[in-house]
Amino acid sequence: MSSSFEQKDAVQRVKDAAQILDIIGECVSLKRAGANMKGLCPFHAEKTPSFMVNPARQSFHCFGCEEGGDVFSFMMKYYNLTFPETLKQLAQRYQITLPERQFSSEDQGKAEKRQKLFDANERAAHMYHEYLLNHAGGAQAREYLKKREITQEMITVFKLGYAPAGWDFLSNKVAKSSITLAEAEEAGLLVRKEKGGFYDRFRDRVLFPIFELTGRVVGFGGRILGEGEPKYLNTPETLIYDKGRMLFGLYQHRDAIRKSRQAVVVEGNFDLLALASYGVGNVVAPLGTALTQAQIRLLKGYADEVILLFDGDEAGIKAAMRSVPLFLAEQVAARVALLPSMHDPDTYIRAHGKEGLEKYLVSALPILEFAFEHLKDKHGTSMMGKGKILEELEPLIQASGSSPFQQSVLISEFSNKLGLDPDQVMEGFKAAARKKTRSKMGRSPVGPAPEETAQINIPLPRNQAQLLEFLVFYPKHLSRFLEAGIEDILVGNPAGSILAALQKLAAEEKEVSGPEHLMENLPEGPARSYVSRLLISSQFLRQDDQEELSEKMAEEMLVWLVRYRFKKEIKQLSDDIGSAQQNQDEKLLEELLFRKAELNKYLASMNVGDN
Ligand SMILES: [Zn+2]
Numbered sequence: 001m002s003s004s005f006e007q008k009d010a011v012q013r014v015k016d017a018a019q020i021l022d023i024i025g026e027c028v029s030l031k032r033a034g035a036n037m038k039g040l041c042p043f044h045a046e047k048t049p050s051f052m053v054n055p056a057r058q059s060f061h062c063f064g065c066e067e068g069g070d071v072f073s074f075m076m077k078y079y080n081l082t083f084p085e086t087l088k089q090l091a092q093r094y095q096i097t098l099p100e101r102q103f104s105s106e107d108q109g110k111a112e113k114r115q116k117l118f119d120a121n122e123r124a125a126h127m128y129h130e131y132l133l134n135h136a137g138g139a140q141a142r143e144y145l146k147k148r149e150i151t152q153e154m155i156t157v158f159k160l161g162y163a164p165a166g167w168d169f170l171s172n173k174v175a176k177s178s179i180t181l182a183e184a185e186e187a188g189l190l191v192r193k194e195k196g197g198f199y200d201r202f203r204d205r206v207l208f209p210i211f212e213l214t215g216r217v218v219g220f221g222g223r224i225l226g227e228g229e230p231k232y233l234n235t236p237e238t239l240i241y242d243k244g245r246m247l248f249g250l251y252q253h254r255d256a257i258r259k260s261r262q263a264v265v266v267e268g269n270f271d272l273l274a275l276a277s278y279g280v281g282n283v284v285a286p287l288g289t290a291l292t293q294a295q296i297r298l299l300k301g302y303a304d305e306v307i308l309l310f311d312g313d314e315a316g317i318k319a320a321m322r323s324v325p326l327f328l329a330e331q332v333a334a335r336v337a338l339l340p341s342m343h344d345p346d347t348y349i350r351a352h353g354k355e356g357l358e359k360y361l362v363s364a365l366p367i368l369e370f371a372f373e374h375l376k377d378k379h380g381t382s383m384m385g386k387g388k389i390l391e392e393l394e395p396l397i398q399a400s401g402s403s404p405f406q407q408s409v410l411i412s413e414f415s416n417k418l419g420l421d422p423d424q425v426m427e428g429f430k431a432a433a434r435k436k437t438r439s440k441m442g443r444s445p446v447g448p449a450p451e452e453t454a455q456i457n458i459p460l461p462r463n464q465a466q467l468l469e470f471l472v473f474y475p476k477h478l479s480r481f482l483e484a485g486i487e488d489i490l491v492g493n494p495a496g497s498i499l500a501a502l503q504k505l506a507a508e509e510k511e512v513s514g515p516e517h518l519m520e521n522l523p524e525g526p527a528r529s530y531v532s533r534l535l536i537s538s539q540f541l542r543q544d545d546q547e548e549l550s551e552k553m554a555e556e557m558l559v560w561l562v563r564y565r566f567k568k569e570i571k572q573l574s575d576d577i578g579s580a581q582q583n584q585d586e587k588l589l590e591e592l593l594f595r596k597a598e599l600n601k602y603l604a605s606m607n608v609g610d611n
Contacts, residue, residue, distance in 0.1 A: 010099055046331060054536050072520070084108065124187075219243075245298070296323075335366050394432060473550075559606060573599070
């Protein structure tokens with residue numbers, strides 16, 4: 001066991017080495033904004049960037065959702081990692097050696113458990129891949145992939161595998177390894193038999209390992225080779241596999257997506273491989289389910305625009321329609337390209353090549369227009385049909401997050417297409433909106449959805465807020481403020497917790513190194529969010545002559561603090577004097593009056609303008 005000193009040291013070394021711009025820049029497109037960099041927040045839906053990174057302070061903060069912190073908190077949140085995992089990844093990346101064990105047993109236990117599942121998947125992926133490449137039993141699978149024109153390169157890049165028929169290929173191997181059968185079951189690789197024992201989940205299937213963004217295998221998708229049901233089988237949800245938050249191919253294709261600023265979404269794994277083998281490198285696929293908002297949010301860090309390339313059949317249309325409100329809610333530009341009947345992306349690119357596909361993608365309809373065309377087909381253009389189209393279109397236009405002006409442009413565009421008078425349609429929309437507002441009375445009728453509402457997370461009076469901000473940046477003055485009784489006025493969360501964290505740090509260390517250090521010591525929540533916000537926007541970030549200035553400010557604030565407390569006490573004394581008079585308690589009254597006079601004298605002697 002290493003000491004907690006060694007642990008702190010390791011965290012600090014990793015932190016010093018890690019570049020927050022590199023880490024966040026990989027998944028958020030950042031542009032310079034003064035001393036900060038800014039981009040679209042990966043943690044909430046927005047069209048205008050309010051996510052800021054301060055490279056000098058190695059911190060980030062979102063003014064939309066108040067998420068904030070340092071490089072560790074970003075990675076934990078974005079990649080859904082534990083702290084030990086984050087530390088390990090950063091240490092590997094920046095080539096820093098970590099001491100053997102370094103965390104509380106709870107953290108360590110959770111990380112170890114997850115690590116076991118990663119190991120199990122990693123090894124299974126390797127065995128299945130080897131089997132596909134080299135084993136005589138894999139001949140049929142190799143033949144199958146060849147027939148589908150999946151190149152050797154694709155097989156390697158995606159580490160495709162084959163799980164042989166039979167029930168115990170993997171379970172036999174696991175039994176002989178350091179991974180337990182129960183762990184392999186938890187990783188979704190084995191299934192427990194009712195009467196005891198385990199069997200392989202994947203049998204006679206071509207396997208597609210699912211890589212998370214850090215390159216570890218978290219699960220598999222498998223297509224049956226022969227006849228049998230189901231045709232596609234995926235890893236169930238596990239401790240490390242959440243299918244709604246990952247995309248097949250994103251790990252391999254994110255650079256291509258970032259470069260083209262465009263992502264193409266197809267429905268199936270083979271569609272993706274077909275496109276990739278023809279050189280279309282910016283493709284991803286959801287994992288056997290409809291596209292989720294979390295997946296769209298993931299994509300927006302890499303792409304400015306998403307194109308859905310779906311089959312033209314009913315299922316394809318339905319899938320595209322289902323995603324319309326999600327794209328609008330996430331405010332990501334999207335277009336839809338439905339393939340001609342009889343085609344899927346696989347057959348289309350084989351028939352028309354990369355250029356043919358690119359041409360086809362140019363004609364993809366913006367998502368609202370696609371919805372409109374679909375609604376027209378669905379309802380027809382009778383008077384009643386038109387009414388229904390508008391009824392379904394209205395919430396979509398409202399959700400599009402565009403300005404009132406843009407919305408009215410959209411409305412008149414669609415009205416014209418339907419041969420209706422835009423003014424009348426607009427009136428109808430307004431009436432519907434009024435009705436909706438009435439039915440929602442009690443809740444806030446306008447404004448952003450609750451998720452997007454920024455919380456003003458420190459409801460402190462101005463002077464108190466200034467004081468707290470000052471101490472966050474200049475904790476060396478803390479002891480003087482404590483003596484002056486600051487604890488009486490900075491109470492409750494988050495002000496109280498920030499003060500407590502400052503005290504704790506001061507007690508532990510001879511010198512507190514500033515707000516970045518403080519932020520590391522605050523758990524996720526309003527206090528940390530408050531500090532990360534300051535690290536992006538505080539006036540103190542721009543101060544040059546810090547020493548002298550902070551000394552002067554400390555003096556001023558101390559005077560204010562003492563006066564504030566005196567005034568508070570005087571007010572309290574006045575109340576007490578009132579009740580002493582009522583109770584005719586002469587002795588108490590005398591004491592109180594004396595104390596009040598003393599305080600007033602002292603206040604006057606402080607000789608500073610009254611405020
Ligand atoms: Zn945000």
